[in-house]
Structures are given as structure tokens and as C-alpha cells.
Amino acid sequence: MTSTALRSRAWKLLxxxxxxxxxxxxxxxxxxxxxxxDLRGRIEAVHPETGDxxxxxxxxxxxxRGHTAGQxxxxxxDVDGVRLWRAYSLTSPTDRRDGRVTITVKAIPDGKxxxxxVRRAKPGTLIxxxxxxxxxxxxxxxxxxxxxxxxxxxxxxxxxxxxDTEFNxxxxxxCAPRPQDVIFxxxxxxxxxxxxxxxxEVHTDTxxxxxxxxxDELVPDWAERETWACGPAGLLDAAEEHWTGHGVRERLHTxxxxxxxxxxxxxxxxxxxxxxxxxxxxxxxPLLDIGEEAGVLMPSGCRMGxxxxxxxxxxxxxxxxxxxxxxxxxxxxVLIQTCVSAAAGPCDIER
Amino acid sequence: MTAIDxxxxxxxxxxxxxxxxxxxxxxxxxxxRGEKDAAYIRKVISVQRKLxxxxxxxLLFSFFPPAWLLGTAGLSVAKIMDNMEIGxxxxxxxxxxxxDPKIHSTTxxxxxxxxxxxxxxxxxxxxxxxxxxxxxxxxxxxxIMRVDEDQxxxxxxxxxxxxxxxxxxxxxxxxxxxxxxxxxxxxxxRRKNPEFRAxxxxxxxxxxxxxxxxxxxxxxxxxxxxxxxxxxxxxxxxVRNLWTHSVIMCGHFPEGVQVFERRSIKGETRxxxxxxxxxxxxxxxxxxxxxxxxGNLSHQIEHHLFPDLPSNRYAEVAVKVRALFEKYELExxxxxxxxQVFSAWHKVFRxxxxxxxxxxxxxxxxxxxxxx
Ligand code: FES
Numbered sequence: 001m002t003s004t005a006l007r008s009r010a011w012k013l014l015x016x017x018x019x020x021x022x023x024x025x026x027x028x029x030x031x032x033x034x035x036x037x038d039l040r041g042r043i044e045a046v047h048p049e050t051g052d053x054x055x056x057x058x059x060x061x062x063x064x065r066g067h068t069a070g071q072x073x074x075x076x077x078d079v080d081g082v083r084l085w086r087a088y089s090l091t092s093p094t095d096r097r098d099g100r101v102t103i104t105v106k107a108i109p110d111g112k113x114x115x116x117x118v119r120r121a122k123p124g125t126l127i128x129x130x131x132x133x134x135x136x137x138x139x140x141x142x143x144x145x146x147x148x149x150x151x152x153x154x155x156x157x158x159x160x161x162x163x164d165t166e167f168n169x170x171x172x173x174x175c176a177p178r179p180q181d182v183i184f185x186x187x188x189x190x191x192x193x194x195x196x197x198x199x200x201e202v203h204t205d206t207x208x209x210x211x212x213x214x215x216d217e218l219v220p221d222w223a224e225r226e227t228w229a230c231g232p233a234g235l236l237d238a239a240e241e242h243w244t245g246h247g248v249r250e251r252l253h254t255x256x257x258x259x260x261x262x263x264x265x266x267x268x269x270x271x272x273x274x275x276x277x278x279x280x281x282x283x284x285x286p287l288l289d290i291g292e293e294a295g296v297l298m299p300s301g302c303r304m305g306x307x308x309x310x311x312x313x314x315x316x317x318x319x320x321x322x323x324x325x326x327x328x329x330x331x332x333x334v335l336i337q338t339c340v341s342a343a344a345g346p347c348d349i350e351r
Numbered sequence: 352m353t354a355i356d357x358x359x360x361x362x363x364x365x366x367x368x369x370x371x372x373x374x375x376x377x378x379x380x381x382x383x384r385g386e387k388d389a390a391y392i393r394k395v396i397s398v399q400r401k402l403x404x405x406x407x408x409x410l411l412f413s414f415f416p417p418a419w420l421l422g423t424a425g426l427s428v429a430k431i432m433d434n435m436e437i438g439x440x441x442x443x444x445x446x447x448x449x450x451d452p453k454i455h456s457t458t459x460x461x462x463x464x465x466x467x468x469x470x471x472x473x474x475x476x477x478x479x480x481x482x483x484x485x486x487x488x489x490x491x492x493x494x495i496m497r498v499d500e501d502q503x504x505x506x507x508x509x510x511x512x513x514x515x516x517x518x519x520x521x522x523x524x525x526x527x528x529x530x531x532x533x534x535x536x537x538x539x540x541r542r543k544n545p546e547f548r549a550x551x552x553x554x555x556x557x558x559x560x561x562x563x564x565x566x567x568x569x570x571x572x573x574x575x576x577x578x579x580x581x582x583x584x585x586x587x588x589x590v591r592n593l594w595t596h597s598v599i600m601c602g603h604f605p606e607g608v609q610v611f612e613r614r615s616i617k618g619e620t621r622x623x624x625x626x627x628x629x630x631x632x633x634x635x636x637x638x639x640x641x642x643x644x645x646g647n648l649s650h651q652i653e654h655h656l657f658p659d660l661p662s663n664r665y666a667e668v669a670v671k672v673r674a675l676f677e678k679y680e681l682e683x684x685x686x687x688x689x690x691q692v693f694s695a696w697h698k699v700f701r702x703x704x705x706x707x708x709x710x711x712x713x714x715x716x717x718x719x720x721x722x723x
Contacts, residue, residue: 016568019560020460021400025453029400081389083450301476304624306658308444308456309476324378333450335457 032126035062039129046121049183053106054118060101060129067132069094069164070157076128079116085332086113089157090132093164106153136255138165143226147219151175151231157255158228159184171219175202175210212238223248230255264318264327268346272296273315275351281343288338296351298338305340312338317347357682358626369679370622376671377657380664389449391663395436403429407569413579426587431594433462435646440662442467443475464558465527469550473530479658483603483610483631494534497702499610504705511703522592527554597692602651604695605633607684628655634685
């Protein structure tokens with residue numbers, strides 16, 4: 001017998017020993033970061049960067065495959081007992097000796113996860129991780145001249161790049177409301193002092209929003225530079241228009257923050273994605289009824305919210321709990337009870 | 352069926368008002384649910400797993416009597432925790448709000464021969480929706496017992512104390528058979544029904560796995576302690592079965608608990624549904640440890656009102672619920688375990704004998720009782 005076959009036999013036997021649980025359920029108790037476990041990480045430190053931003057140092061599990069500068073990672077954090085997933089850019093260099101990675105998080109108003117990470121996260125906490133992903137990355141071939149155009153927390157993926165790869169000629173234009181809001185400010189100034197970077201800070205509280213036409217004056221040779229831009233949609237839209245207008249669109253790489261803002265309304269168009277049916281729903285009829293009327297096979301039971309026999313993934317959009325009025329927005333892994341939930345805007349139910 | 356309706360003094364407005372007050376209690380808990388609750392269930396799960404591991408470890412040396420005692424006791428407690436505070440409550444969806452796919456009603460499997468999928472249907476859906484409705488809620492007497500004066504007596508019922516005792520010893524198998532609705536399905540030539548056969552196969556698979564683990568693999572792993580480990584596991588399962596059976600008997604069988612006619616739930620309002628749960632359930636009083644070991648089913652009344660609230664909240668909810676019972680002048684059936692177990696068993700014995708035929712009975716009810 002080959003060793004793989006042997007190992008799988010042994011594993012089967014082990015599964016019999018632990019049934020109905022899995023061996024991993026027990027191993028997770030002692031070694032949640034081991035190879036072969038679901039990918040997790042442990043928060044080892046949280047360093048404040050500005051008044052509302054902090055860098056979170058994470059020890060990823062053994063299954064972590066590393067990242068490329070500029071990529072982001074999705075993390076699952078338990079906030080008030082509820083697991084929420086968000087994506088953050090990695091800000092650590094790819095060759096960090098201690099094997100840890102960092103993300104840098106800016107607390108956004110009402111942001112559940114960002115505020116939790118910046119203000120309440122404790123070292124020692126386990127979080128869930130996905131592998132790093134994203135194609136806002138540096139190319140293999142080194143460009144001669146580079147421009148980084150960033151605003152606010154849009155600096156985070158670029159910081160990952162700056163810390164990772166040195167170029168001969170790098171210019172950065174960064175916008176933030178005030179000097180003290182510039183994340184990584186002292187590090188940027190050090191780089192500038194070492195002549196590794198030419199830095200222009202735009203303080204929007206005093207200077208106003210960056211007018212993209214000002215680039216000619218700030219970085220006269222911008223059109224010759226391979227550019228990475230990250231920041232709010234307004235800035236990126238303007239940049240794309242500007243680069244396209246000058247016929248150099250291919251030099252511009254942009255990274256947009258997740259646009260997924262759900263507007264919770266009253267009723268909306270409901271898509272049953274598995275069956276491919278789309279119907280209009282009001283804000284008072286349970287999605288279970290809506291689905292059944294549309295001829296979709298919906299699991300059900302008590303039809304009054306107690307048996308959990310009707311839970312179904314919510315793929316996108318938002319629903320309202322008809323008993324409490326509570327709004328649930330789609331996130332990976334979110335299941336809803338269709339018998340007591342109604343559409344709160346357009347939504348997609350996996351049935 | 353009770354001759355006097357203990358809710359007769361309530362107007363329908365009062366019943367709806369009661370429903371609103373109960374909804375408010377539920378909303379309060381939901382709004383407060385959070386980190387502490389999540390930490391609680393994670394802790395319980397981790398303690399259960401460690402206890403089970405440790406007990407199985409000790410049983411490797413069970414040829415040594417003190418080790419046998421310790422391991423058997425630990426394993427019994429671990430199995431009770433798995434079934435009650437953890438399994439039963441997770442399968443109710445009480446912890447779904449955490450969005451942790453590992454602690455979720457759709458993924459959880461428990462140390463029990465009834466596969467969780469089937470149990471969720473017969474328990475969450477049938478029993479909790481149709482609580483104590485004769486002919487609809489099979490939990491009432493599990494199809495083998497006469498639980499109400501109005502049910503027709505049959506000589507078969509003479510043996511019901513014995514049936515009940517046997518059921519208690521092999522309770523998990525009883526539950527599996529009951530989830531399959533074995534009586535009905537075997538009797539009525541539904542044996543061939545593919546849906547039933549698929550479910551029966553699933554139970555068969557689960558039983559095989561459970562038996563293999565408890566009675567073959569673990570004893571074999573114990574080597575020289577083979578026989579003593581076998582005996583220990585058997586004992587732990589027996590203890591767990593007797594315990595869960597007792598707790599569950601206390602939930603709906605003690606004297607003072609009402610049963611209902613099928614007709615009475617037609618067009619039931621939310622308030623009336625709540626009222627039926629209140630009148631159809633009974634609690635067990637006792638210490639914190641007692642509540643924990645019953646999986647908080649000692650708060651059966653609260654659990655039936657709010658089956659999806661996290662179990663660790665029932666104790667605080669009970670105070671408010673009890674106040675409502677008083678306000679609406681309803682009887683809150685509760686008592687210490689021995690008293691409630693005695694009361695339930697007493698009823699089993701009493702109803703094993705025929706009673707005087709009750710006078711008033713609707714034709715509708717007659718039919719149901721015959722069918723039940
Ligand atoms: S059908 Fe029972 S909870 Fe939705």
C-alpha cells in the first residue's frame with residue numbers, strides 16, 4: 001500500500017473514533033493554526049497609526065500561502081459574537097522574517113468591523129482568514145518610473161508595495177484631510193529623507209479635494225509613469241478619465257474599495273438564483289410565500305420562525321425580519337429564515 | 352383533556368396583549384445577544400470535547416475499577432452535555448446568529464443515533480409547532496402511551512409503564528424510531544415509499560457509526576480493557592438515556608399540563624399559540640448545575656415560548672415569564688426533578704388503567720382520539 005493510501009486509511013479510522021465529530025474538531029482545541037486546519041490567524045498586536053487607524057499584526061496559520069505586494073485578504077472577525085467578513089489590504093512586506101503579516105485598518109463611521117479592529121481587538125484573538133488575493137500588484141518587469149496616487153486608507157495596498165519593492169524613481173501623491181490623518185506619515189517622511197521616494201501630501205481640509213488637472217504641476221512627467229491609484233471612487237473615476245483622455249490608460253492601475261453599499265428599502269426585486277426566477281416582492285410578504293408563488297421549491301416547516309427548516313443563503317441585497325424589523329445584509333455565509341423575512345430592497349436568494 | 356379550561360377567564364384581547372408582552376421579552380434578549388453568549392457556547396463545547404477525550408483516555412485503563420468509575424462518569428456527563436445543552440440547542444438554531452458555520456443548525460451532528468436532519472423535522476417542526484395537540488404532536492406518548500383521560504383505553508395500555516421504562520433505557524433508539532414515524536410507516540404499507548426508505552437508510556448509517564465507535568473501536572483501542580471499556584460505554588449511554596428521558600418526561604407529562612384538540616388550533620393567533628405553549632409545558636426547579644445538565648430544558652416553558660433564544664438566557668427570561676403567568680392568573684407548572692418525574696410516572700401508571708368515560712365530547716374529538 002502506498003503511504004497516501006495508508007494515511008487515508010488511518011484518517012478514516014480516526015474519523016470513526018471521533019464520530020460524529022471530525023478529528024479536526026478536537027485538534028482545533030489545541031492547535032488551531034496547524035497545517036491542514038481551516039485557515040485562521042491569531043492577532044498578536046495592534047499598533048495605533050493615527051487617531052482612527054491601526055495596524056493589526058497577524059500570525060497566519062500554517063496553511064497560509066503568502067501574498068504579493070498590493071494584495072488584500074478577507075478576514076472573518078467575531079464582533080459582538082457575530083462573525084463578519086471584510087477585506088483589507090496587506091501592508092507588510094512579502095518577505096517578513098517572522099512569518100507574520102499586517103493589515104492596516106481605518107475606522108469608518110458605523111463600520112462594525114473596522115471600529116472593532118482599531119479600538120477593541122485584543123492580542124491573542126483568533127480570526128478566520130482567506131488566502132491573499134487581488135490583482136492590484138506590481139508587474140514582474142520593473143517599470144523605470146512609478147507614481148502612487150492615493151487617498152485616505154487607499155494608501156494601505158501601496159504601503160505594502162513600498163515596503164516590498166524598491167524602485168529608482170518613485171513619486172507619491174497622497175491625500176488626507178490633515179497631516180495627522182496621514183497613515184504611516186513618519187515612515188513616508190523617512191523614505192523621502194532617504195531619497196527613496198518623492199512625496200507630495202495634499203491636505204484636503206486646507207487645500208480642498210485634489211483636482212486631477214493639478215497633476216501636471218505636481219508630477220510633470222505623470223504620463224510616463226506606471227501608476228497605481230487607490231482611494232475613494234471620485235478620485236479613481238477622475239484619474240481614469242484623465243489617463244484615458246491622454247491616451248495612457250494602460251499605465252494606470254486602480255483598486256476600488258468595496259462598493260457594496262446596500263440601501264435597505266421596502267420590498268424589491270427578488271432573484272432566486274438557482275432557479276433563475278425573478279419576481280417583485282413587497283416589504284410585508286415572507287420570501288417563503290414569494291418563492292412558492294413563483295414556483296420555486298422552497299424548504300419550509302413551521303412557517304412561523306421557530307423550526308429553522310427554511311433557512312436559505314442570502315446571496316446579495318437585504319431582508320427585513322418581519323418580527324423585529326431587523327435588517328440583515330448579504331454576506332458570505334449568511335442564512336435567513338425565509339418564512340419570517342421580507343425583501344428590504346432587491347435581493348438574491350439561493351434557491 | 353381537562354374538564355375545566357384553565358384559560359377560560361382570559362378575553363381574546365387579553366390573550367393578544369399577553370402575546371405582545373412575550374414578544375417584547377423576546378426582542379429584549381435578541382437586542383442584548385452578543386459576545387458573552389458566543390463565548391458561553393464556545394466554552395461549553397470546548398469543555399465537553401475535553402471531558403469526552405479525557406474520559407475516553409481514562410477508560411483505556413478501565414480494568415482498574417476507580418478508572419472505570421471515573422471514565423464512565425465523565426463519559427456520561429459528556430454525552431449528556433452533547434445531547435442537551437449543545438446538540439438540542441444548536442439544532443434549534445439558537446446559535447445560528449453567530450454565523451459560525453461550525454456551530455450552526457445546518458451543519459451540526461450530534462452523538463445520538465437519530466441523524467440531526469431528521470430530528471430537526473420531527474422535533475423543531477412537528478413537536479414545537481403542534482405542542483401537545485393530540486394527533487399532531489407525536490411527542491405526546493410517543494405513539495405508544497395513553498397520556499390523556501379522553502384517549503380510548505386499550506388492554507395494550509396496561510403495559511405502558513413497562514414500555515415507558517424500556518423506552519427510557521434505549522431512549523435514543525426510541526427517538527430515532529419516532530423520528531422515522533416507524534409505527535405509522537411500517538403499518539400502513541408505506542414501507543416501500545422511497546422517501547421513507549432513504550430516511551431509514553440514513554438512520555441505519557448513523558446507528559452503524561455510533562455502535563462501531565462506542566462498542567467496537569474504543570474497546571479495541573483499550574486492548575486489555577476491552578470488556579470494561581465496552582461496559583463503560585454501555586453504561587454511559589444508558590445513564591444518558593435515562594437522564595434525557597426523565598428530563599423530557601418532565602417537560603410535558605406532569606400533572607397540570609394541558610393537552611389540546613386539533614380543532615382548537617385552527618386559525619390560532621400568535622397570542623393563542625403562546626398561550627398553548629405556556630399551558631402545555633412544565634419546568635423543573637433547581638440549581639444552576641441542574642439547569643445546565645438538563646440543557647436548560649428545565650426551563651421548558653420558556654424554551655417552548657422562545658425555542659430559538661440562546662439557552663443560557665432562559666434563566667433570566669423565566670423571571671419575566673413567571674411574572675406574566677401571575678399577572679394573567681395562569682398556573683406555572685414547576686417543581687424539583689424528583690417530584691416532576693414522580694408526577695409524570697404517576698400519570699403513566701394511572702392512565703394505563705381505564706377510567707370513567709368522560710361525559711362531554713365532540714364528535715370531532717371522538718374521531719381524533721380514535722386516530723391518535
Ligand atoms: S419554516 Fe420554520 S422557521 Fe421558517
